[in-house]
Amino acid sequence: MAIAANLPDAAKNGVYWVQGVIVCAAILVLLWLFFRHPRPSRHPEGLTLPLLLPFCLAVATLATGFWPGFFAGLLTPLLTVGSWFIERLRR
Template structure:
C-alpha cells in the first residue's frame, strides 16, 4: 500500500526538483534531465502495473490499494511536463484495469447469485 502511494507522490515531488534544476543545469545536460523525469514517471507506472498484476482481484487487495491505483491517472501531469506521451497513455492503463476488474467481479457475483 505504501509503495503505491510512493509511486504517486515521488513523480509529483520530483516535478519541483525537475523545474528548479532546469534553471541550474548546463544546457548540454538538458536532454538527460528530461529523460530522468521520464524515467521517474516510467518507474512509477511500471511499479503500479506490477502491483495491479499481483493484486488483480479487488476483493483480495489490501485496504486503500484500489484507491491508490485508481487515481494513478494523475501521473498524466508529470508525463505531460516532459511531453512524455507514452507516460500519458501509460498513466491511464492501471486505472482502466482497476475499473475493469471491479466490473468483472461485480458481474461474476451477480451471475453466481
C-alpha cells in the same frame, strides 16, 4: 519542471529524461501490484486508491512530452476500474 526552466538545454533534456524514468518506474510498480492482486475484493487494504491515482503521473508526463508515460499512466486506473466492473458483473 520549474527546476528545468533555469537550466541550459542539455541539462533540461537530462532532467526530463530522469523524470520520464521515474514515472516509468512508478507505473511499472503499480502494474506489478495490479497483476499481483487483480481482483478488487482481494486487494490488500489501502491498495485500490493508489491503483486509481496514476492518472496524475499521466499529467506529469504531458508536461515533458513523454507520450508512452501518458498512456501507461492511464492504463492502471482503467485496468482497476475494469476489474472492479467485471467482478461486480460476476456476482
